Amino acid sequence: RDARVITMTRQVLLFVSLLSIGSVLGQVSYTIPEEMAKGSLVGNIAHDLGLQTKRLASGKARIYTRGSDEYIELNRERGVLLVKERIDREALCRQTTPCALHFQIILENPMEFYTVIVQITDINDNAPTFKKSEINFKISESTITGAKFVLERAVDLDVGINGVHHYELKPSDNFALKVHNNADGNKNVEMVLQKPLDREKQEQISLVLTAVDGGEPQMSGTMLIVITVLDANDNAPVFTQTTYKATVTENSPKGTVVAAVTATDADQGSNSKITYSITNSVDDVRKVFDVNEENGEVTLIGNIDFEESQNYQINLLASDEGGLTDSCKLTVDVQDVNDNKPEINIMSKSNVISENAKFNTVVTMINIDDKDSGENGNVQCFISDNLPFVLKASTNNFYSLVTDSELDRERASEYNITVTCSDEGVPSLSSSVTLTLQISDVNDNAPVFERSSYEAYIVENNTPGLSIFTVKARDADWNQNARVSYILEDSSVNGVPVSSYVSVSADSGVIHAVRSFDYEQIKDFQFRVKAQDGGSPPLSSNVTVKILIQDQNDNPPQVLYPVQTGGSLVAEMVPRSADVGYLVTKVVAVDVDSGQNAWLSYKLQKATDRALFEVGLQNGEIRTIRQVTDKDAVKQRLTVTVEDNGLPSRSATVIVNVAVADSFPEVLSEFTDFTQDKEYNDNLTFYLVLALAVVSFLFITCLVVIISVKIYRWRQSRILYHSNLPVIPYYPPRYSDTLGTGTLQHVYNYEVCRTTDSRKSDCKFGRAGSQNVLVMDPSSTGTMQRIQSEKSILDEPDSPLEVSPSVTE
Ligand SMILES: *[C@@H]1O[C@H](CO)[C@@H](O)[C@H](O)[C@H]1NC(C)=O
Numbered sequence: 015r016d017a018r019v020i021t022m023t024r025q026v027l028l029f030v031s032l033l034s035i036g037s038v039l040g041q042v043s044y045t046i047p048e049e050m051a052k053g054s055l056v057g058n059i060a061h062d063l064g065l066q067t068k069r070l071a072s073g074k075a076r077i078y079t080r081g082s083d084e085y086i087e088l089n090r091e092r093g094v095l096l097v098k099e100r101i102d103r104e105a106l107c108r109q110t111t112p113c114a115l116h117f118q119i120i121l122e123n124p125m126e127f128y129t130v131i132v133q134i135t136d137i138n139d140n141a142p143t144f145k146k147s148e149i150n151f152k153i154s155e156s157t158i159t160g161a162k163f164v165l166e167r168a169v170d171l172d173v174g175i176n177g178v179h180h181y182e183l184k185p186s187d188n189f190a191l192k193v194h195n196n197a198d199g200n201k202n203v204e205m206v207l208q209k210p211l212d213r214e215k216q217e218q219i220s221l222v223l224t225a226v227d228g229g230e231p232q233m234s235g236t237m238l239i240v241i242t243v244l245d246a247n248d249n250a251p252v253f254t255q256t257t258y259k260a261t262v263t264e265n266s267p268k269g270t271v272v273a274a275v276t277a278t279d280a281d282q283g284s285n286s287k288i289t290y291s292i293t294n295s296v297d298d299v300r301k302v303f304d305v306n307e308e309n310g311e312v313t314l315i316g317n318i319d320f321e322e323s324q325n326y327q328i329n330l331l332a333s334d335e336g337g338l339t340d341s342c343k344l345t346v347d348v349q350d351v352n353d354n355k356p357e358i359n360i361m362s363k364s365n366v367i368s369e370n371a372k373f374n375t376v377v378t379m380i381n382i383d384d385k386d387s388g389e390n391g392n393v394q395c396f397i398s399d400n401l402p403f404v405l406k407a408s409t410n411n412f413y414s415l416v417t418d419s420e421l422d423r424e425r426a427s428e429y430n431i432t433v434t435c436s437d438e439g440v441p442s443l444s445s446s447v448t449l450t451l452q453i454s455d456v457n458d459n460a461p462v463f464e465r466s467s468y469e470a471y472i473v474e475n476n477t478p479g480l481s482i483f484t485v486k487a488r489d490a491d492w493n494q495n496a497r498v499s500y501i502l503e504d505s506s507v508n509g510v511p512v513s514s515y516v517s518v519s520a521d522s523g524v525i526h527a528v529r530s531f532d533y534e535q536i537k538d539f540q541f542r543v544k545a546q547d548g549g550s551p552p553l554s555s556n557v558t559v560k561i562l563i564q565d566q567n568d569n570p571p572q573v574l575y576p577v578q579t580g581g582s583l584v585a586e587m588v589p590r591s592a593d594v595g596y597l598v599t600k601v602v603a604v605d606v607d608s609g610q611n612a613w614l615s616y617k618l619q620k621a622t623d624r625a626l627f628e629v630g631l632q633n634g635e636i637r638t639i640r641q642v643t644d645k646d647a648v649k650q651r652l653t654v655t656v657e658d659n660g661l662p663s664r665s666a667t668v669i670v671n672v673a674v675a676d677s678f679p680e681v682l683s684e685f686t687d688f689t690q691d692k693e694y695n696d697n698l699t700f701y702l703v704l705a706l707a708v709v710s711f712l713f714i715t716c717l718v719v720i721i722s723v724k725i726y727r728w729r730q731s732r733i734l735y736h737s738n739l740p741v742i743p744y745y746p747p748r749y750s751d752t753l754g755t756g757t758l759q760h761v762y763n764y765e766v767c768r769t770t771d772s773r774k775s776d777c778k779f780g781r782a783g784s785q786n787v788l789v790m791d792p793s794s795t796g797t798m799q800r801i802q803s804e805k806s807i808l809d810e811p812d813s814p815l816e817v818s819p820s821v822t823e
């Protein structure tokens with residue numbers, strides 16, 4: 015305050031000197047700072063004007079101010095000007111400089127006035143201010159450096175040096191402050207971008223702009239500048255990895271998520287909205303995979319086949335809406351699944367193989383192919399056991415099916431060979447193929463007759479051409495090799511070619527009789543039939559056929575005794591003393607047939623006295639059945655029927671004359687009546703003797719015949735069918751065939767009776783096992799129709815009937 019007073023005083027002195035020059039006008043000026051306290055001294059006006067304080071009082075000195083408030087008052091007693099009101103320069107003059115108060119001091123008696131100018135000087139009592147305490151900017155981060163942003167100026171009511179002096183902007187990382195001095199003295203304040211903004215680093219920047227004045231002390235005002243950094247698409251999306259790996263098993267269903275890729279974008283909003291896509295163009299990746307645009311999940315949309323492609327390279331692109339992109343690669347390895355069956359390819363194949371094919375003959379070649387890999391593609395092939403084939407593996411999945419053992423079409427004419435191939439996957443897949451192989455025939459089988467030998471029966475007296483029997487041979491071969499022809503082999507029967515006996519039908523094997531057979535001439539014969547197949551060379555076999563001729567009852571019994579002579583008369587003598595059962599004679603008959611057909615039975619057909627004689631049914635013995643009496647006629651005539659057992663039976667009748675007498679004369683006398691022809695009477699004795707001789711002769715003949723037959727049969731058994739002996743037309747009454755081959759079922763002992771004594775019968779039974787044994791096979795002997803047991807024959811009662819004696823003539 016002292017300093018101001020000094021300067022003020024100097025100014026007053028200056029004005030006083032002016033005043034003294036133009037005292038008329040009387041002008042004084044003072045300079046005071048604003049904002050002085052009330053009552054502060056402005057100036058000693060009395061002194062400066064050179065007036066006495068008395069004059070001031072007498073002149074009623076006062077201040078005259080036009081229209082305005084009075085800031086200054088006049089103290090008349092002391093003759094000084096004092097501050098009456100607070101003087102605010104800014105309110106008084108605003109920005110006008112210099113700022114002065116003009117008023118007059120008026121005096122009366124005499125009227126005098128003086129002009130007083132009080133100059134108000136500025137003091138720094140106002141700080142710079144901004145209109146807004148905060149302003150906002152929105153600036154894109156992409157704004158280039160050098161961009162300018164106009165800021166509001168600060169206002170300082172003070173003037174001069176106390177006005178706004180300069181500005182400061184803090185912090186000054188991105189922006190610099192640039193102030194232009196305008197022509198009107200104002201300052202334009204601008205903010206210039208010096209370093210690019212990065213929203214990603216700092217989204218909002220707060221700056222403080224400070225305006226500082228030049229007063230003492232300095233004053234300042236601040237404004238907050240808030241900058242919101244707007245996003246620009248300045249960041250590309252970035253994948254989290256540059257390469258991704260994934261695996262997928264083949265045959266995974268569509269829609270399977272294989273992998274997920276992720277990209278990030280530092281930008282904001284739409285600039286960070288990422289869209290994923292697949293960019294492969296040449297391969298077919300896009301047909302197999304799809305990526306979810308929004309979340310980057312890679313899914314299957316096609317079929318994954320390991321056999322087609324074992325891995326996929328997927329190029330993925332992430333792009334934001336601003337068009338910035340990043341790419342990455344996804345490698346998808348496909349894992350094999352055992353999804354392919356082994357394929358069996360038949361490369362060459364024979365459908366037919368000969369049954370005499372050698373070992374190791376290749377039948378079929380096959381090739382195996384499995385598309386899978388590793389274990390899944392390792393294939394093993396096999397065929398079922400028990401086949402005469404083996405599967406041989408050669409390199410490169412080639413197999414050959416070869417024969418392993420002998421083939422036999424007759425055992426198996428066809429093979430279904432199933433080749434099964436399986437891989438080693440888990441689970442294993444397999445496939446199979448069935449090869450049908452025909453075995454072709456080779457003539458390796460001879461015809462085989464159904465039986466090792468044949469025996470056929472034919473009844474004698476057959477019609478020539480009759481089919482006797484059929485031989486049959488089978489050939490296991492096929493077709494022509496199995497076509498059997500039958501051939502009669504040359505041989506001779508009793509010196510005659512066999513072809514004159516039988517013929518064989520080549521096709522059917524039917525054996526025909528060429529001629530009619532006579533059992534009494536030939537009983538059996540045998541020959542060989544050859545069966546030959548049509549193979550080349552042909553194979554053959556032969557069989558023995560034995561034809562047995564069966565007897566027919568075609569011969570009637572022949573009576574050997576008593577001999578039936580034409581006119582002579584033979585009689586048997588029976589003494590009157592003969593007892594019951596006296597053997598009168600024996601009728602002897604034979605039948606050249608055999609068996610039942612030669613089995614003779616004797617019956618008394620007619621008799622003079624039926625009560626006196628009986629005939630032994632089997633032996634033909636005529637015996638008395640009661641005591642002969644004197645009443646009985648000498649002449650007795652018996653008619654005996656000899657009947658064989660054939661069907662139909664044949665018979666012969668013999669008349670036996672019996673004389674019941676004790677002596678020849680009696681007989682003779684009687685027999686003269688006995689004979690119808692009287693011419694023999696004289697010679698009766700001769701005849702009787704002759705008759706006896708004949709009987710004896712016949713008996714001996716009979717014995718000779720029996721012995722000779724025995725000898726014959728013995729010889730025949732030795733040279734059976736091989737001799738050229740003429741056929742003996744006579745056989746003893748016994749069935750003596752021992753050549754039957756059937757099982758021994760019935761044994762017939764045939765009774766041979768010879769009369770060795772006139773009173774007794776002499777019966778000798780044949781021994782079993784000799785010629786006297788009849789062996790029959792009823793199953794094959796069709797003509798044997800009547801079968802009687804030996805017992806029933808032998809047990810036939812032979813006892814004479816007891817009848818009352820009566821003579822019948
Ligand atoms: C082979 O197969 C065929 C057809 O399936 C069949 O007719 C034939 O009987 C079979 N052969 C054998 C020997 O199994």
Ligand SMILES: *[C@@H]1O[C@H](CO)[C@@H](O)[C@H](O)[C@H]1NC(C)=O
Binds near residue numbers: 503555556557
């Ligand atoms: C008949 O067959 C036998 C073997 O069964 C043989 O030994 C014989 O030689 C054959 N005979 C003829 C004439 O072929």
